[in-house]
Amino acid sequence: MKLISATPSPYARKVRITLAEKGIPFELQTEVPWDSTTKTPQHNPLEKLPVLIPDEGKPVYESHFILEWLEAKYPAPQYYGIHPRTQDDLLFAKQVEVVSDGMCDACVMLFFEKQRENPSQEWNARQMRKVEGGLKALSDWVGEKDFLIEDRLTLADIAAGSVLGYMTVRFEAIPWRDQYPNLARYCDRLGERESFKSTKPYPQTITDRIV
Ligand SMILES: N[C@@H](CCC(=O)N[C@@H](CS(=O)(=O)O)C(=O)NCC(=O)O)C(=O)O
Numbered sequence: 001m002k003l004i005s006a007t008p009s010p011y012a013r014k015v016r017i018t019l020a021e022k023g024i025p026f027e028l029q030t031e032v033p034w035d036s037t038t039k040t041p042q043h044n045p046l047e048k049l050p051v052l053i054p055d056e057g058k059p060v061y062e063s064h065f066i067l068e069w070l071e072a073k074y075p076a077p078q079y080y081g082i083h084p085r086t087q088d089d090l091l092f093a094k095q096v097e098v099v100s101d102g103m104c105d106a107c108v109m110l111f112f113e114k115q116r117e118n119p120s121q122e123w124n125a126r127q128m129r130k131v132e133g134g135l136k137a138l139s140d141w142v143g144e145k146d147f148l149i150e151d152r153l154t155l156a157d158i159a160a161g162s163v164l165g166y167m168t169v170r171f172e173a174i175p176w177r178d179q180y181p182n183l184a185r186y187c188d189r190l191g192e193r194e195s196f197k198s199t200k201p202y203p204q205t206i207t208d209r210i211v
Contacts (some may be wrong), residue, residue, distance in 0.1 A: 007077075008204055015063055033048065052070075089149050092149065094155070100159035
């Protein structure tokens with residue numbers, strides 16, 4: 001199995017953490033999706049990574065769907081299960097992923113807006129509100145807990161941990177660790193896991209102009 005990924009990608013990191021927690025071997029194919037050398041469009045009509053390429057069968061894309069696919073194809077107890085046991089807890093975990101991915105989307109929008117000749121302050125303010133709203137929601141949900149659900153790592157922590165790790169790399173300017181010390185503690189504790197340590201995000205060098 002292969003995973004097309006990018007070094008800073010919080011979406012790809014969710015998949016990398018899940019593969020590590022489930023103990024599924026895979027080949028990591030790191031690239032920059034905006035560079036002319038990208039292979040992503042060959043596997044995903046939406047031209048976005050991450051893309052999971054199984055040894056047999058069709059490519060799987062959209063990080064939340066890749067995690068669904070992995071949980072279905074590699075179920076507990078043979079593989080670490082990332083879905084909470086009850087339906088309500090699973091729905092809550094998916095809601096945490098919606099908020100976490102939405103924060104990532106807003107961060108990506110901010111990143112692109114900065115590249116524009118005349119960045120729109122209103123547009124940036126709108127995206128920042130989404131990030132700040134998401135941080136408050138995560139902080140309220142985490143409280144003083146180590147894990148969001150069932151006192152073990154689940155989909156919710158993989159999603160929340162990935163966006164917080166991304167903010168650390170991409171948005172040092174946002175003082176979320178001071179604003180939400182409970183989130184900082186939560187993020188650092190998740191960061192002690194091998195699956196988080198081995199997938200730490202770092203900036204990529206984009207050679208072609210993003211158009
Ligand atoms: N909703 C998608 C978002 C993925 C995404 O935006 N990936 C970026 C790369 S990164 O921001 O994750 O590093 C991409 O491929 N962008 C290329 C494009 O948007 O054409 C997911 O969850 O997988």
